[in-house]
Amino acid sequence: MALSRRRLLAIASLTVASSVANDSRGAGAPIKAIAFDGFPIFDPRPIFALAENLFPGRGAELSKVWRTKLFEYTWLRTMSGHYRDFLGVIDDALVFACRSLDIELTGVKRSALVEGYLGMTIWPDALPALSMLKDNGLRLAFLSNFSPAMLDANIRAAGLEGIFEFQLSTDAVRAYKPDPRAYQMGVDAFGLKREEVLFAAFAGWDASGAKLFGYPTFWVNRQKQPREQLDAVPDGEGLGMADLVHFLSS
Template sequence: MRNLRLTLAWAAALLVAVSPLVNAQTTSEKNLKSDKKAAMSKETLPRPKVIIFDVNETLLDLAPLKSSVGKALNGREDLLPLWFSTMVHYSLVETLSDDYHSFGEIGTAALMMVAETQGIELSYDDAKTAIVTPLRSLPPHADVIEALKALKADGYKIVSLTNSSSVGVETQFKNAGLTEFFEKRYSVDSVKKFKPHPETYKMALADLGVKPEEALMVAAHAWDIAGADNVGLQTAFVARPGKTLYPNADKPDYVVNDLSELVKHLAATKTAQADTESDKTLAEQLAAQAAKSAKRFPESVRKVYAEGIETVRATQIEESAKQVGDAAIDAELTNWNGETVKLSELWSEGPVVLMWYRGGWCPYCNIQLRAMQQNLDKIENAGARLVVLTPELPEKAKETAATNNLDIVALHDNGSAVARKYGILFKLPAAIVPSYRDKLKLPEYNGNDAMELPLSATYVIDKSGTITYAFLDADYKKRAEPADVIEAVKAAAK
């Protein structure tokens, strides 16, 4: 017992000693997270590109484990919460002391510790058997499978992130019948740090290629929710029986009793987002996004991007590009369905709205696409057809459409060949190339290493193939207002 007390005292001292270091390392991240929360409190949350599920207790029911642990502890099933919290506690101790044992090894040690505090004799082998055997065969909670089916049907990408080993969670999913629902299973094995350490969440985000605010973490543990929130993820707390939130942490974006409630909340959020955006002009939505982005980046970064805009503008691209009165450039392009479209055949039947977006990685493009989708009926009723071009690969364009709930099928401007002919293609200024190449992964989106992008241009072309409206701005934060485009279409249709 004396050794156990010394161990607990050492752990407490370690936590106190390292807390200033942890705080120093994460202050900027917490500030960014707070900015994200403040911005999102005024508007609906964006639809997450990926949903990340915790596994034990969130998806899987620990009831069989309770019986097994209770048996190992002379019938004391009431000690299961103490064992679990001790296991989590020492996973944190190992993370902070830069040590690593698997969650199973820590769980076995934690059970032996609990047994010792209760005066119960328990060998290592018996403790391991009591934990590992039932842990691999836990059943899913009653709400889980139907909820996962609904989320998959709604187009969500679903992955898991667990403190358990990779082999362990693979066995768990197979035995629980969950394997088919998950595109990837992430374990802390690869970073050798346990949740809620920031590196565990960042590891999954980096592999998925998404920003924190584009992912939703779902967990039944307050510490997991707090950890994900600290990194900037959207969060959903599942209030399984006996689970409660940590009062000193920010409130999660969603609090639900089970996953069926989460499915309903996400469906409502999708509808609310569309309603909220429809009440604002596109300029207002873009300005809100710009304000949110400004909070996320330091002045030095904002200055580099602002100078990049002016560098592009100084090339006089806005003046040298195709203008009102010029003949439109014809081209044949394909969409992600493999269908070929000839632009001249479209405008011979009536006015065409020709619009470029840079890629699904660009939040301003996504806002513009949603705005045009909301005004699509008005554009078509005015007698025009909306044609969207993008340099991003067809499969990426399809993902962009799914993420933004678009009916619009974009055409692939391969190598920005058509943008080049319209004179709206520019080389990225050298100062911002690393950001676009390494952080935004532009080569992966476009399928080439050319550090080039088109202006977010919008043209209206009449039946004669003449440009009657042109929106050209070197500032990627500014786009053609749908109402102005609709008026231009009406004029071109006369």
């Protein structure tokens, strides 16, 4: 899909540097829609900053264990057939992380950290890129582990009402990504072929999972992580949303 000269100039004004690392999409089917994970749009860093404020000198360590255990629990719950919504898993992982690090977690601090996931800010480059993509005719959706309540709350807090055609939560299929049932929601909602829906991932494992499912995939690699060794290379990769727009214009 060609972007106008004005749009291309607007891309250059975004605050992130373009660093597209790979484009193997070639002359495949045209992209008609984009399904986003939550975290290319919503910025979790203030939650981890809050952890440091609440537990001085321990916040970074706590956040690392918390994040790791959070996704371990989503995978274990999917494999074992014992689904729990994402906010509940966030809470469970926080309790585990504090216990494993011998950090005292009061009810007030627990609520503050978990509820941080209900009012996240958006990355500075997100809204300009989303506006460009939507203005150029692409259909947009969230395809996220976030519960419906999390999606609704964060979209309202960020002022993103009307941007996304669908808010697809894994609650609908009771299986977290990278389970194929989760990715299938995008195909079913848009009514398109897999190759017509680009998946925009935040985590490397999610980029691999979406690619293995059959989506053309762009990895918004804000954390500058190495690629997962899972026999699935994303079609495009960059540090932010400007790179995604550039990828689609090339």
